[in-house]
Amino acid sequence: MSKILIDEPEPRKEKVAIVGAGLVGCLAALSFARLGYKVTLYEYRDDPRNETTVDRNLRSINLAVSDRGIRALNAVDLEMSIRVLKNILPMRGRMIHDVDGHQTSMKYGLHNEAINSIDRAYLNIELLNELDRHKNIKVNYGLKLMKMDFSGKNGNPRIYFEKTKKVANTLEENAIRTFEYNFVIGADGAYSATRFQLQKFVRMDFSQEYMDCCYIELYIPPGASKKYKFQLHPNRLHIWPRNKFMLIALPNFDGSFTSTFFGPWDLTESLDTREKVIDFFQTNFKDAVDLIGLEQVVEAFLTHPKCSLVCTSCFPYNYKGKCIIVGDAAHSMVPFYGQGMNCGFEDVRVLVELVKKHEYELESAFNEYSVTRQQDLDAIITLARNNYTEMSHNVNTTRYAVRKKMDAAMHLIFGDKWLPLYTMVSFRGDIRYSDCIKRSKVQGWLLSQLELGVYGLGAWLAFKAIRAVVRDR
Amino acid sequence: MSKILIDEPEPRKEKVAIVGAGLVGCLAALSFARLGYKVTLYEYRDDPRNETTVDRNLRSINLAVSDRGIRALNAVDLEMSIRVLKNILPMRGRMIHDVDGHQTSMKYGLHNEAINSIDRAYLNIELLNELDRHKNIKVNYGLKLMKMDFSGKNGNPRIYFEKTKKVANTLEENAIRTFEYNFVIGADGAYSATRFQLQKFVRMDFSQEYMDCCYIELYIPPGASKKYKFQLHPNRLHIWPRNKFMLIALPNFDGSFTSTFFGPWDLTESLDTREKVIDFFQTNFKDAVDLIGLEQVVEAFLTHPKCSLVCTSCFPYNYKGKCIIVGDAAHSMVPFYGQGMNCGFEDVRVLVELVKKHEYELESAFNEYSVTRQQDLDAIITLARNNYTEMSHNVNTTRYAVRKKMDAAMHLIFGDKWLPLYTMVSFRGDIRYSDCIKRSKVQGWLLSQLELGVYGLGAWLAFKAIRAVVRDR
Structure with missing residues (x-):
């Protein structure tokens, strides 16, 4: 595309390398370019826009952009944010599908708020297009980080890259390229090479834990009707909760849905024949099978990659x-x-705010980031893990429905002083993740007291009624 | 040395690569050679026996070989075990040094049992000498594991090594060597390259956590007397416990002691001038300074590497x-x-027992090892972490001394049914680590009840006495 260059800030002399041109790496590049730094982005894959066919790695779960993501995009540039998010599909609640195919809608927010479905690959390309508008951002593809040390001038990082394109199956004949920068931002994903290198210089606590949960991507095509393409409600995140396993589906703007099956590894790997898959899906997800197509379900289940889910944290x-x-x-x-x-987007926003607060004195900014950000990251990692039970099981229970109603009622009474947890996390980026958990704990305790009160009242009334009946005899 | 070949078992056709020729790697090589496997050991360092000067990396804490280590050596070959351990120095208890230089001895065992001090480098060389006695063990030095996959015949591991000797400061011009084996045993330490490669094929939970504790190696030379070289009791593990920090010393058979300072990073790094070090050591470790020499303390503290302590675990x-x-x-x-x-030695013994139990069917043996060994490894990692407080603080308290006496008394009454935790861990390799913790928890609870009883009795007697006095007036 032709470059429509945007206004650049007063340039700074420092150069930053960003490792990884995924979503967070791109946002970091845009944000630090906005601060005036000279940015070079390194990505070990090829430019996805050069691919002749769209790279469907069949490992994607559609993204749900919500308040924190949007805030971070807006913080860089509102116009950019609008361009990048132009094709989102708002999801205003969950649609629960029971075994008989009945659907129940549950709103996410109390004021019609939405989380927004978008395809990861699409969003990534939109962000890469934005990078091209900047003079002081350069992107190098096909280079893989092999080593990092701090042997440069003033202890500056030196990074060693290997060309990935021409590398055969052995490690021989590597073309290594070495560069020196003022600082490096690692945004290279869960198996980060930057983090691995960093551990040689920092006493870094680190943990990774796999969930006993496997996921497989499925696909619900657009319907045949030309007027209305969606086969399911387009403004809902669809869930088929079945306790230990579940199916979900998120809308795409072409009328299709990206659907994902989640289940324990043992169960998923035991479904290894056409017959078992058909039997399992017809029993548990009859209405979904009708939309996906029986052959497509079988093919996806037996040939698509079975992906693992990992939680990592470090400090x-x-x-x-x-x-x-x-x-x-x-x-x-x-x-x-x-x-x-x-x-991840919020990480970048918080980091940039600290760099400004410390007037570009990076050591203080980065140190404050580490110390203050840790509790928020720990909080959201825990929340995300716990939400599996909520999605796959709790949404099916009456108690959950009752508590959700009580939660909403309390908000209506107390306003901003009482916010349901989901609202705080997804729609209130001004509240830190760690504060979401703290407030939710207090509210949860109060709700339990209320519940006890309600059950107690019920029991008391029942007792009264029985006594009245007994007396009458 | 000339090879004195030992009797070899019926050879098997399978070949095993062992990565790392440290203590555990050597024992694994000896053990699997004993089972008949063709063993190749890879070590990225040079052969330590070729070094013109002894490689003092100043990071060693003397080892204390105890029952589990000895059992594992004996399980391979009793004669070998005796050769390897000929220069151990038994330590039958702790010697507590208070600030005034008074020493208090505390026995480890109830029957004069000992843990045995030995220099790590020395033990490693003894084990390397043992490897040379075997026809079916080959050792390759100067090769570093770079990559491992399972692309060999029948999914066999292929491993890629880089020559470390000729490698300059860049990664260019690597000479890579590729080998295929039937299986690989990784014994390459806390920062294991084998584990790192393994994580690409296994959903491995992993955590590493640094303790806020730094250590520095010091040295107490032999005394001037020709008849009696030891400046401290040779059969004790010496401790200078000072709550948040401590000094320890373990004997060497040449009359010297390897001493180690442990303390929080902040404190240790704040002692950055000659004056501060002198003041700190004279205040806290007066008697030790007299033995080490003031100049030597200052030099060690300001120039020896400050080492970190890390706990890692995986599954x-x-x-x-x-x-x-x-x-x-x-x-x-x-x-x-x-x-x-x-x-680590016990790991090898348990693994070999399982290989025999499963009649050389390695997949079942390795799987059973993973599942059963995890709880024992978790147990000892926890015990080791908790023992810092015991060594640096608890040993100073009266309550600890009282409980230790009660613990010993209970053993005298109940015999093998009541064993102090330290005894189980260090002298009873027949009890699994996880069982040590379980039994110790029960005993600990009972001891607390006894303590309460004792204090209760004391309070009751005091009350009686006071009432008697009051009445008499």
């Missing part, structure tokens, strides 16, 4: 003012709160 | 019957229970 995130990791590189979470990307 | 430890990790590669712990090497 600290930086080495002095020389290197910092953001997004999944610092905290990969399971997708059940729809916050992975939103949280 | 599972194997990929099918193709690769397994043992020793620090699977579980690195802090040194405060003296169990790191003992536990």
Whole structure:
């Protein structure tokens, strides 16, 4: 595309390397370019816009952009944010599908708020297009980070890349390229090479934990009707909760839905023949099978990659003012709160605010980021893990429905002083994740007291009624 | 040395690669050679026996070989075990040094049992000498594991090594060597390259956590007397417990002691001038300074490496019957229970027993190892971490001394049914680590009840006495 260059800020002399041109890496590039830094982005894959066919890696769960993600985009540039998000599809609630195919809608927010479905690959391309508008952002594809040390001038990072394109199956004949920068931002995902290198210089606590949950991508095509393409309600996140496993579906703007099956590894791997898959899906997801197509279900289940879900966390995130990791590189979470990307975007916003607050003195900014951000990241990782049970089981229970109604009622009474947890996390980016958990704990305790009160009242009335009956005899 | 070949078992056709020729790697090589496998050991360092000067990396804490380590050595070959351990120095208890230089001895065992001090480098060389006695063990030095996959015949592991000797500061011009084996044993320490490669094929939970504790090696030379070289009691593990920090010293058979300072990072790094170090050591470790020499303390503190302590744990430890990790590669712990090497040796003994039990069907053996060994490794990692407080603080308290006496008394009454925790861990390799914790919890609770009883009785008697006095007036 032709470059429509945007106004650039007063340039700074420092150069930053950003590793990873995924969603968070692109936002970091845009944000630090906006601060005036000279930005070079390194990506080990090819430019996805050069692919002749769209790269469907069949591992994607549609993203749900919510308040934190949008805030972070807006913080860089409102016009950019609008361009990038032009094709989102708002989802205003969940649509629960029971075994008989009955659908029940549950609103997410109390004021019709929405989380917004968007395809990951599409959003990534939109962000890459934005990078091209900047003079002081350069993107290098096909280079993989092999090594990083701090042997440059003033302890600056030196990074060693290997060309990925021409590399055969052995490690011989590598073409290594070495570059020096003022600082490095690692945004290279859950298996971050930057983080791995950083661990050689920082006493970094680190953990990774796999969930006993496997996911497989399925696809619900657009309907035949030309006027109305969607086969399901387009403004809902569809869930088929079946306790230990579930199916979900998120809308795409072409009328299709990206659907994902989640289940324990043992169960999923035991469904290894056409007959078993058909039997399992017809029993549990009859209405979904009708939309996906029986052959397509079988094919997807037997041939699509079975993907794992990993939670990683670490501390600290930086080495002095020389290197910092953001997004999944610092905290990969399971997708059940729809916050992975939103949280990664928020990382960048928070980091940029601290760089400004410390007047471009990076060591103080990065140190404050590590210390203050940790509790928020720990909070959202925990919330995301716990939400699997909510989605796959709790939404099916009466108690959940009752509590949700009580929760909403309390908000109507107390206003901003009482906010349901989901609202705080998804629609109130001004509240820190760690505060969401703190407030929700207090509210949860109060709700339980209320519940006890309600049950107690019920029991008392029942007792009265029985006594009245007994007396009458 | 000339090879004195030992009797070899019926050879098997399978070949195993062992990564790392440290203590656990050597024992694994000896053990699997004994089972008949063709063993190749890879070590990225040079042969330590070729070094013109002894490689003092100043990071060593003397080892304390105890029952589990000895059992594992004996299980391979009793004569070998005796050769290897000929220069151990038994430590039958702790010697507590208070600030005024008074020493108090506390026995470890109830029957004069000992843990045995030995220099790590020395033990490693003894084990390397043993390898040379075997026809079916080959050792390759100067090769570093770069990559591992399972692309060999029948999914066998292929491993890629880089020559470390000729490699300059860049990664260019690498000479890569590729080998295929039937299986690989990773014994390459806390920062295991084998484990890192394994994680690409196994959904491995993993965590690493740094303790806020730094250590620095010091040295107490032998005394001037020709007849009696030791400046401190040779059969004790010496401790200078000072709550948040401490000094320890373990004897060497040449009359010297390897001493180690442990303290929080902030404190240790704040002692950055000659004056501060002198003041700190004269205040806290007066008697030790007299033995080490003031100049030597200052030099060690300001120039020796400041080392960190990391706990790592992971699960599972194997990929099918193709690769397994043992020793620090699977579980690195802090040194405060003296169990790191003992536990690594036990890993090998347990693994070999399972290979025999499953009649050389490695996948079943490795799987059973992962599942059953995890709880024991988790147990000893926790015990080791908790023992820092015991060594640096509790040993100073009266309550600890009283409980230790009660603990010993209970053993005298109940015999094998009541064993102090330290005894189970260090002297009773027939009791699994996880069972040590379980039994100790029950005993601890009973001891607390007894304590309460004692205090209750005391209070009751005091009350009686006061009432009698009051009445008499």
